[in-house]
Amino acid sequence: MASPIIDASGIVKDYGTARALHGVSLQIGTGEFVALVGPSGCGKTTLLKILAGFEEPTGGHLQIQGRDMRGVPAASRPTRMVFQKLALFPHKTVAENIGFPLKLQKVGKTEANGRIRAMLDLMHLKPDYLERYPAQLSGGEQQRVALARALVSQPGVLLLDEPMSALDAKLKKSLQAELKKLHRELGTSFVLVTHDLEEAMMLADRICVMRSGHVVQVGTPADIYYRPANMFVAGFIGETNFLPVTASAAGDGMAVVSPLVAVGKTTIASEHVSPSLSAKGTALLVRPETIRFVKGDAAPGEWVLDGHVEEYFIKGASTQYRVRVHGLDNAVILDLPGSIVLPAAVGEAVRIGFDPTQAFLLSE
Amino acid sequence: MRIERKSWNDPVFVATVAPLALVMVAFFLVPLLMTAVLTFQTTQYYRLVWTWDLKIWTEVFSKPHYWTIMMRTVAMALICVVLTVLIAFPAAYALATRLKTFKTQIQILIIFAFLTDAVLKTFGWILILDKNGVANWLLMHLGFPPEMLNLLFTPTGTMIGMVYNLVAYPMFTIYLSLVRIDRDLMLAAYDAGASRIRTFFEVTLPLSRPGLYSGAVLVFVLSLGAFLEPKVLGGGTSPLASELIRQSFETRVNWPLGAALTMVLITIGALMLAACAAFVLRRPSTGRRPA
Known part of the structure; x- marks a missing residue:
């Protein structure tokens, strides 16, 4: 300036x-x-x-x-x-x-x-x-x-x-x-x-x-x-998801492991890592609009979680799903493009997936 | 505030308004009319003679003595209004904006003083204003010549008593106006470039007008009828209207004259209030923002 x-x-x-x-x-x-x-x-x-x-x-x-x-x-x-x-x-x-x-x-x-x-x-x-x-x-x-x-x-x-x-x-x-x-x-x-x-x-x-x-x-x-x-900053803009992970330095980026995911191991590039990352409460920020329902096979490298639909809200342009996943305190939130055909009903067992390399690594 | 137009055909409206209207008619309008009727009667050997006569009114208008007293009463009332407002405004301002710690205690003291019987308080002033009273004693011990003040049984003594007994009214009304002013308005004035004094005259004072006016009206009306203070502290040396009216009714047993003087006092008071109201309402409404 x-x-x-x-x-x-x-x-x-x-x-x-x-x-x-x-x-x-x-x-x-x-x-x-x-x-x-x-x-x-x-x-x-x-x-x-x-x-x-x-x-x-x-x-x-x-x-x-x-x-x-x-x-x-x-x-x-x-x-x-x-x-x-x-x-x-x-x-x-x-x-x-x-x-x-x-x-x-x-x-x-x-x-x-x-x-x-x-x-x-x-x-x-x-x-x-x-x-x-x-x-x-x-x-x-x-x-x-x-x-x-x-x-x-x-x-x-x-x-x-x-x-x-x-x-x-x-x-x-x-x-x-x-x-x-x-x-x-x-x-x-x-x-x-x-x-x-x-x-x-x-x-x-x-x-x-x-x-x-x-x-x-x-x-x-x-x-x-x-x-x-x-x-705090990530949560302030509205509802979002934090997936607890352990992270360790690996070459240019960070090696990230999530015990909740079957093959929960990936490397996150440095531009997806918060500069003020500390060891306390490391988590992946996964925005609701980046998660999808996985029907059939998962994409290569995609992290998949099993859960069941707790509730959904039709917001017009988008439909919000709250999915309860075993091992997570808060329900996972998904913002899907609005559609007259609902992809899942309340109580239905679902698989949700996202690309961890596009998520953002931060801490408390 | 919205004034709703209600129809006299609405039974609920009539039922809710009727009791108050009846009370007002029975205990205010009827006695006032009776007083007016009484002024056209005469007396003979201390007895009321039922006639229609303008004798009393001729007497009232031909004796300058009555008018001197009326004018003195109005002048005393106006001076009392000015003094009480001048004392009450700074006190109310301090109470509303400055004093934070002892605010409640001071308010309670004011209310106690206000609720103490006026007769007691007025007689209390004799102890202070007497030649050998507290005021002169204090002044003497402060190095002033003995018996410097001679206030008891003078119009000044009357005025001190009236101001003391009435000052709480404008203090309360002004206080209530001041605490209702949003503090942001003063900040907005500072922000726009106003000094503290400028802010007081541009924002605080105009917005405290409702309390200022209602306090002034209360003091004016009450001091027009001041009776106790001229009697106790004025010593009857310069009587006010209420004393004159009492004498007409009680000492001279001339009820028509007392009634006529009462009507004169009421008319003067009402005309002055109407003039003030016209002056105040000449300005457009100080509209309030919807909450």
């Missing part, structure tokens, strides 16, 4: 005796869209508040646009926030809400009006909304007004604190698409906090996965999905 707009290093945050952030380091490039993802209490919102200037870090350094942010109040930072509950001023009209940052910067009335109108256009809001109050708008319209208020003063960084978590699924999808388009058009850096890794994968250039105040992995959506650092 040539010149990061945000350079956080070793950020520590304590609340009393509880440590919310344990030395978090993260660089965000100019114009980049970064998502902070993790379960509740992982510290992602605390980190965002530190970037915004609502919280002062206990330790570490934070630079935004090359300036040290220690002691710089939120008002003087080049960041603007879209709040989870939007925080539109209920006693101000849409025009007054959007124009509030301009009023504080003492921007002239005609210029301010022009910029408010430009924002309205950008957000596809009708001009007659200007005199309305936030309570008179729908959830999606309020969302756009909140975005317009945050963007009207042309901030260097836009911070988004789960702004779409309260919307229904359909509205969420359309606003996600608009957010992505907006980011491309404006070239402003976006930092999105979300607990929804799927949303993060759709929108962000890079994803920072956090857990209990630590950064677990930073990478592109493809990295996070196909090369997760550990089982």
Whole structure:
């Protein structure tokens, strides 16, 4: 990264005796869209508040646009926030809400009006909304007004604190698409906090996965999905399968043995091995969409497991099967292409197979 | 909030509304009408004479003495509103935003003080305001000349008592308004570039208006009828409307006059409240976001 707009290093945050952030380091490039993802209490919102200037870090350094942010109040930072509950001023009209940052910067009335109108256009809001109050708008319209208020003063960084978590699924999808388009058009850096890794994968250039105040992995959506650092990251995107194995170094890759599989011995190439592999809880990550029902002979090198169908769910484009395999704690999940003909019934004995060389070797 | 249009033909609606309506009519509207009717009667040898006469109203409008007292009452009520709000707002603000540790204890103390009988509290102030009272004793020991304050049996004494007895009302209403303000709104104002003071005037103060107004109305209405404080702490040197009305009914046994003065006080109060309401409602609604 040539010149990061945000350079956080070793950020520590304590609340009393509880440590919310344990030395978090993260660089965000100019114009980049970064998502902070993790379960509740992982510290992602605390980190965002530190970037915004609502919280002062206990330790570490934070630079935004090359300036040290220690002691710089939120008002003087080049960041603007879209709040989870939007925080539109209920006693101000849409025009007054959007124009509030301009009023504080003492921007002239005609210029301010022009910029408010430009924002309205950008957000596809009708001009007659200007005199309305936030309570008179729908959830999606309020969302756009909140975005317009945050963007009207042309901030260097836009911070988004789960702004779409309260919307229904359909509205969420359309606003996600608009957010992505907006980011491309404006070239402003976006930092999105979300607990929804799927949303993060759709929108962000890079994803920072956090857990209990630590950064677990930073990478592109493809990295996070196909090369997760550990089982926590791999499991966060949704349901997936972990097959316990023992692994040992073998030439270029790793020799992997699974006691559960009849001929459970193979070599995994180094690009299918997590760089942060440790000895504890080694497992193969087998994505549900890479497993098939084996009817007849197994393919050469394919690992085959015996089990019986516990349940299936028709999801439309795909059908999900849960197969109970002897010796595994969790049911194995298969995502098969949707079909009107179901390949197996509940309780039926089945064989499932996958190519272990295409699986990903990781640890806890 | 939505106001639903209900029909008087709806029996459930009538049944649910009727009891309250009856109580209001029987114990509020009827006595008010009776008071109004009473003003057109006269008295002779301390007895009510049943007529229709404008004599009392001529007297009321021809004696400036009554109007001086009415105006003094309104002025005292307005000063009391300003003082109570000025004291209550910072206290409520501190209670709502700053004091975290002793919040409950302070609230309980305020409620105890509020619930203690007003007569007791008002007489208690005599001990403080008397020439040889606690206030002068304290000031003397702090190095001020002896008997520096002479507040008992003055309008200032009355005002101290009124403010003390009424300050809890706006404190509670303002507190309730303040705690309802989403803290994110203040963060949003800071984020947009506002200073703390600017945020207070742009966000906190406008959003605490409902509590501010309702507290002010409560204090205004209650201090228009202040009776105890002018009597006990004012010593009758500058009587307020309620004392004048009591004298008309009890000392002079002139019920029509008392009724007329009551109507004047009610009318002045109602007109001022209407003017304030018009002023407040001139601004468009501070619409709330749906939850």
